[in-house]
Amino acid sequence: MAITLEPRNYYRLPWSLTDNAISWLEPTWKCNIYCDGCYRINDPRGHKTLEQISEELDVFERFRITDGVSVAGGDPLTHPECVEITRMVAKRGLKPIINTNGVALTPDMLRDLKRAGAKGFTFHVDSRQHRPNWKGKTELELCELRLHFAEMLAKEGGLSCAFNSTVYPETLDSVPDLVAWAQQHIDKVHVMVFIAFRSALMDGRFAYYAGDQKVDMEALPYIKSEDRPFIIKSNDIYEVIQKRNPDFDSAAYLNGTEKPDSFKWLLSARIGTADQIYGYVGGKFMEVAQVFHHLMHGRYLAYTEPEVHRRGRGMLWASLYDRKTRKIAGRFFRSVLRNPLRLFRRLHFQSIMIIQPVDVLESGLMNMCDSCPDITVHKGELVWSCRLEEVIKYGRFMHTVPREHELPESKPVEAEAEPVASLT
Numbered sequence: 001m002a003i004t005l006e007p008r009n010y011y012r013l014p015w016s017l018t019d020n021a022i023s024w025l026e027p028t029w030k031c032n033i034y035c036d037g038c039y040r041i042n043d044p045r046g047h048k049t050l051e052q053i054s055e056e057l058d059v060f061e062r063f064r065i066t067d068g069v070s071v072a073g074g075d076p077l078t079h080p081e082c083v084e085i086t087r088m089v090a091k092r093g094l095k096p097i098i099n100t101n102g103v104a105l106t107p108d109m110l111r112d113l114k115r116a117g118a119k120g121f122t123f124h125v126d127s128r129q130h131r132p133n134w135k136g137k138t139e140l141e142l143c144e145l146r147l148h149f150a151e152m153l154a155k156e157g158g159l160s161c162a163f164n165s166t167v168y169p170e171t172l173d174s175v176p177d178l179v180a181w182a183q184q185h186i187d188k189v190h191v192m193v194f195i196a197f198r199s200a201l202m203d204g205r206f207a208y209y210a211g212d213q214k215v216d217m218e219a220l221p222y223i224k225s226e227d228r229p230f231i232i233k234s235n236d237i238y239e240v241i242q243k244r245n246p247d248f249d250s251a252a253y254l255n256g257t258e259k260p261d262s263f264k265w266l267l268s269a270r271i272g273t274a275d276q277i278y279g280y281v282g283g284k285f286m287e288v289a290q291v292f293h294h295l296m297h298g299r300y301l302a303y304t305e306p307e308v309h310r311r312g313r314g315m316l317w318a319s320l321y322d323r324k325t326r327k328i329a330g331r332f333f334r335s336v337l338r339n340p341l342r343l344f345r346r347l348h349f350q351s352i353m354i355i356q357p358v359d360v361l362e363s364g365l366m367n368m369c370d371s372c373p374d375i376t377v378h379k380g381e382l383v384w385s386c387r388l389e390e391v392i393k394y395g396r397f398m399h400t401v402p403r404e405h406e407l408p409e410s411k412p413v414e415a416e417a418e419p420v421a422s423l424t
Contacts, residue, residue: 002235003242007261011252011283014290014300015371017382021290021302022097022373023066024385027053027085028074032103035166036128036197047079050088056377057092063382067293068119068302070374072099072385083112090117097122097160097303101129102149110156120160120303122193123149127171139165139174143181150188160303162191167237169197175237176244179352184274186348190309196232198357198386206364206400215394234263234356241352247279249324250354252286256367264369266354271312271328271347278331278347281315282324302373312347357386364400 015021028047031038048056060066069089076082077100089096098113099122125146127139134145146163153161163182167175175194182192208217242248251269256262270280293301319326336343359367368384376385383391390398 002233003239005235005238005250005263005266007253007255007263009283010250010266011286013252013254013265013267013286013371014294015254015373017371017375018063019065019300020371020373020375021066021300022068022070023060023064024070024072024374024376025053025056025060025085025089026073026376026385026388027071027076027082028079030078031073031075031101032078033075033101033132034130035101035124035126036168047081050081050084053085054088055380057088059377059380059382061092064375065299066094066302067297067299068095068097070097070099070122075100075104077102077104077109083109083116086113086118087116095119095303097162099124099164101125101131102145103131105149105152107152107156110152114156114159118159119305120162120190121149121153122162122164122191124164124166125149126165126168127174128166128168139171140177140181143178146181146189147185150185154188154306158306160190160306160309161188162193162303163189164193164195166195166197167232169231172232172236172240175240179241179245179248182350182352183272183277186272186274186350187310187346189350190306191303191351191353193353193355194237195355196234196237196357206360206402208398208400210390210394210396210398215398217398233359234266234354237354238263238266245277247277249280251281251283251324254372255370256356256359257370258361258365258367262356262359262367263354264356264367265373266356268352268354270350270352271315271325271332272350273345273347276335278335279328280324281318281328282322284322285315285318285325288318288321309349310346312349315349316347360400362402364402366398366400 029045030047071085071089076085076098079085086096086098096118097120098118102123123146125142127137127142134142150161153159165178178192182189208215238250249268250266252267253263254265256264267286268280270277272278290300316325316329316332319329332347361367372384374385375382376388378388378391387397
């Protein structure tokens with residue numbers, strides 16, 4: 001059984017549907033590799049036009065106060081106008097964060113994206129990707145590739161560097177190794193994200209409906225078979241990290257829509273060097289950071305510039321109100337007494353995020369991320385990006401019914417893809 005975490009011990013991030021740190025823009029369905037469990041497929045819908053992308057940004061500005069925009073897909077670097085898309089986001093006063101597998105990234109493209117206003121990159125790298133020249137590599141072996149991307153960004157300068165890694169049952173034990181690798185490169189790697197593998201909709205205990213019509217969920221790209229049950233929760237990832245790092249703890253979270261004590265987003269942040277982590281900040285630290293940014297800028301804080309991550313020592317002033325930061329300061333200054341040269345070493349700030357996708361409760365309710373940051377746009381409306389395929393294929397989000405309560409004589413409805421004429 002996974003470790004039990006108490007919500008009252010952490011800061012509930014103040015984000016909401018209409019006032020959120022991040023929004024999710026999908027300029028393309030195209031991708032140049034395939035990832036196991038991906039909820040986007042490389043299909044004829046292809047790339048959106050700049051006009052369509054501008055209209056989606058209009059929807060964000062109309063309905064959603066946001067700080068950063070994740071430019072995703074598909075892979076956004078496959079879009080022939082990815083630089084112009086980045087510029088469009090930046091011109092609206094938003095932070096473009098490029099979510100990519102990195103396959104198409106070159107130093108010249110990186111330079112152009114930065115000049116267009118990109119503030120950071122989130123690279124999705126894990127061992128279940130069908131990535132040229134890297135297939136079959138372990139999570140640790142892939143750290144060579146991760147370091148390549150981190151060094152590219154560090155050389156260019158001024159760009160936030162984050163890594164996503166999907167956690168599968170067979171790679172769960174590798175998570176602490178990636179946490180340790182991130183520490184070794186704490187001067188270049190600013191955020192490490194672990195996403196529990198999504199296979200909740202494969203559960204044979206439930207039938208799936210669009211309204212009162214039963215649907216065949218196997219038409220969705222992330223439905224494979226029932227041989228890989230959804231067994232990983234955010235608590236499991238938290239526990240495996242803490243076993244290796246006893247001081248590890250989170251500071252803030254987002255709960256589930258149907259289960260308030262579930263942890264859909266668990267945010268941790270630590271201060272230290274490549275040799276020593278002095279501790280993890282607490283909820284008050286995160287609360288002040290979010291509230292102060294909102295007071296000053298009218299929006300909650302998303303990604304920060306690398307210069308901020310290099311100011312770990314300056315963040316120790318949070319000891320005035322955050323108990324865990326006070327412990328960090330105490331450990332740091334005691335280490336300085338033992339070795340005064342440590343006073344001249346830079347302290348870095350690094351974030352670790354754990355994300356738990358949709359899970360189905362015993363009642364059949366789908367437990368989503370409450371106040372989800374990855375909200376996207378479809379036909380002028382805000383929708384969950386992780387379940388967009390349901391709306392595209394069935395016209396609405398699905399709901400689940402336990403098999404014993406299944407509606408009688410319901411004939412499955414086949415999925416119908418949307419017309420593609422409007423896309424290039």
